Amino acid sequence: MAISIGIVGAGTMGAGIAHIAALNKFTVSLYDINDEVIRRSVEKINFEMKRSVDKNKISDDDMKQALTRIKKRTNINDLDTCDIIFEAVLEDIKVKKDLFKKLDQIAHHTAILATNTSTLSVTSIAAATKKPERVVGMHFFNPVHEIQLVEIVKGERTSDETMKSAAAIAEQLGKKAVQTKDTPGYIVNRVSHPFYNEALKILGENATTLEEIDRIVKKSGGFKMGPFELMDLTGNDVSLSVAESIYEQMYHDPRFQPSRIQKQMVEAGMFGKKNKLGFYNYEEK
């Protein structure tokens, strides 16, 4: 039996998950509170898939088939037959808890409920439902169709069976699954914290320039991108809010203290690539 997937929240991440799910032959029910977002989201998937066709990564037929598998849903109750529901709404604990309470009522009793939260407690989201053992974190990365990894996050009461099913589904979506406990930053955001934060500290000590740090990290360390280029790409606002959230949740463990420099970038409105000014200036033609 083909597994059917439900997605709540058709923004950046929801669209990304719908994209890979449809390509991997799952039927997808895509829902958002905003109907206009669903329409735009499908358009975006269409556009991304066309690019993959142009690059000969998928065939024209793959694309056509995949697009027929995505059903636009304007009523959340239509997700009642899904085997797994991915939640990708905005990062707000109250919104997510309310949503999970509702999903708990409408979803099939064996369905898995997976949150894509980056910084909130999966355990706490799960506690809003009557079946916390069926709630799991499935942390995808942006852009979903390009980044291989999914972190499967075990909430305090998530069952081993749910963990196994979630990992199996991630693999069927063509992803590499790793298991992590529900602790701030999970693996990737936590371990990469010093990649950014130590670079910011070195910059703060004026040991060299940020351009030099990026050059050293790439050419002496062998990393694909430097920390400042990456912060500009992610957005300093997003990157700082993740850092602040980890710091708060770690009860101010000094290892996770966010950087004043980054805070000031955000205060100055220098978010990075998306508004053409961050650590680097992207304005010049």
Add this chain to the structure above:
Amino acid sequence: MKKQIKNKKTKVTAAVREKPKAQPVKSKPAEVKQLICLLGDEQLVKEYSAALQEKGIAVQELQNLASLKNSVKKITAAFELTLTANEQKKKNLLALSEALPANVPIISCAVTETILSQSHLLKHPERFIGIAAFPTLFANPLVELAPSLHTSKEIADNVKALFDSLKKETAMVQDSVGMVMPRILCQIINEALFTSQNDVASPNDIDEAMKHGANYPHGPIAWGEMIGFANVVAVLDALYNNHHEERYRVAPLLRQMAIAGVFWRTKE
């Protein structure tokens, strides 16, 4: 003796942005027959020796300080590659500074101690320059150098020219413990070990996550093993002693692995 073409006003003490191969610095050094002497940690000496010889440069791996006498006149540059600031490193630097003529650069690993404090009391401190010599990094196309407050511009240019001739880029950074890449890298490895120690994920999943989720060239725990966990701890301890900041506290598990010299694996 080599004379370098002077480029106008490069401050040696500050970190200077350098263009990879902009200046026509060297033409003379190519004619001088290079003999580079290496001593220090076996792993680093091996990496440097192999890379230098591959570029056709004669090297002399010094087994002991007595053998320095025989080749003293022919040595054009010396590398002291002991990572940890210990008694042996002090002896090595003293012997090099006593034996080698004042114009021969001494390039010393300055990852756990600044090049200034290594060289301040030695003869001709102006011919010492720090290098971020750290296992696994010398295979990559860039080396980090740190001039001390005493380092002369001539020596800095001379050493830069040496790396130019090896087709390696250089970056001049401030003379501070950890320099840039070893400092960031050791902090990443430390956090990976805290993550493992806290049982957040298995060592294998931590490595896989960083490779596939963040595009790291190696998983941080496997990388720590390649570097040698004791070397990672040496850098972190030095950072801790210099900054007195909690953020450089070594993960207890990492310290144990450094002592035991083995990779700790969880029950799979």
